[in-house]
Amino acid sequence: MTQKIAIVTGAARGIGLATTKLFLETNWQVAMIDRDEAELRLASEKLPNTVAIPCDVSIPEAVQEMVSRVQTTFGRIDALINNAGVAVFQPLEKTDFDVWRTIMATNLDGVFLCTQAAIPALKESRGSVVNIASISAVRASTLRVAYGTSKAAVVHLTKQLAVELGDYGVRVNCVSPGPVKTKLAEAVHSPEIIKAYYDAIPLNRSATEQDIAETIVFLCSEKAAYVTGQMIAVDGGFSAGGIGLP
Numbered sequence: 001m002t003q004k005i006a007i008v009t010g011a012a013r014g015i016g017l018a019t020t021k022l023f024l025e026t027n028w029q030v031a032m033i034d035r036d037e038a039e040l041r042l043a044s045e046k047l048p049n050t051v052a053i054p055c056d057v058s059i060p061e062a063v064q065e066m067v068s069r070v071q072t073t074f075g076r077i078d079a080l081i082n083n084a085g086v087a088v089f090q091p092l093e094k095t096d097f098d099v100w101r102t103i104m105a106t107n108l109d110g111v112f113l114c115t116q117a118a119i120p121a122l123k124e125s126r127g128s129v130v131n132i133a134s135i136s137a138v139r140a141s142t143l144r145v146a147y148g149t150s151k152a153a154v155v156h157l158t159k160q161l162a163v164e165l166g167d168y169g170v171r172v173n174c175v176s177p178g179p180v181k182t183k184l185a186e187a188v189h190s191p192e193i194i195k196a197y198y199d200a201i202p203l204n205r206s207a208t209e210q211d212i213a214e215t216i217v218f219l220c221s222e223k224a225a226y227v228t229g230q231m232i233a234v235d236g237g238f239s240a241g242g243i244g245l246p
């Protein structure tokens with residue numbers, strides 16, 4: 001059987017690291033990508049069948065070089081997981097343009113750049129792309145305009161690419177996590193907001209990184225061979241929008 005290769009961005013920790021581990025369990029090899037070189041190398045050293053490639057996904061030349069390195073190392077790409085993301089809490093009137101640009105640069109430009117660079121290899125393998133958006137894409141974000149808008153754009157990009165790449169057998173889907181206890185979530189949410197989220201989740205618990213990884217890996221598998229252009233919310237029912245039944 002052909003050895004399958006995944007690129008996972010933002011793989012040094014959190015959802016990206018959990019996704020890397022799950023790919024390894026299903027016998028894929030993984031190119032782990034992150035701009036935090038020290039944390040990336042630390043994570044990758046413990047994981048056989050991975051290669052660590054430091055790269056900032058918002059820089060076009062760095063992304064081109066990263067994809068060439070993956071090609072040289074493995075000779076193919078079967079899945080691209082656009083997971084690297086940044087979040088900052090800023091209400092509209094306090095959102096300065098630099099912060100807006102920084103968020104768009106990673107959360108949106110990064111998805112565009114990595115996908116564009118990997119497309120020739122993905123066409124060859126009839127592979128798939130999974131973009132990580134957020135429930136902030138479909139409901140007003142507690143982090144406010146920049147984060148929510150960047151993630152809503154990722155959902156649209158997913159649909160656009162699925163249509164554009166369908167002829168080549170390349171599938172493009174999107175996973176929108178609800179709150180997951182990661183460094184990113186803990187850094188940007190107050191304990192009150194975190195509690196309010198959990199109170200509104202029908203399944204009565206926050207997501208684990210593993211919950212999100214399971215859906216990502218499923219979407220890259222043959223079991224999802226007829227699924228493309230979709231957003232799957234992995235949020236314990238939060239975006240269903242209920243307020244709890246009496």
Ligand code: NAD
Pocket residue numbers: 009010011012013014015016033034035036055056057058083084085086087105106110132133134135176177178179180181182183184185
């Ligand atoms: P995290 O902060 O734990 O990990 C994100 C990783 O991405 C870090 O290792 C960071 O160094 C890397 N990264 C950031 N910008 C980068 C760039 N420009 N180039 C390369 N690497 C970069 O975050 P997480 O919680 O695991 O989030 C992963 C994804 O899931 C993000 O896209 C995030 O927006 C999304 N998400 C997270 C939650 C949550 O509650 N944690 C909820 C919804 C969506």
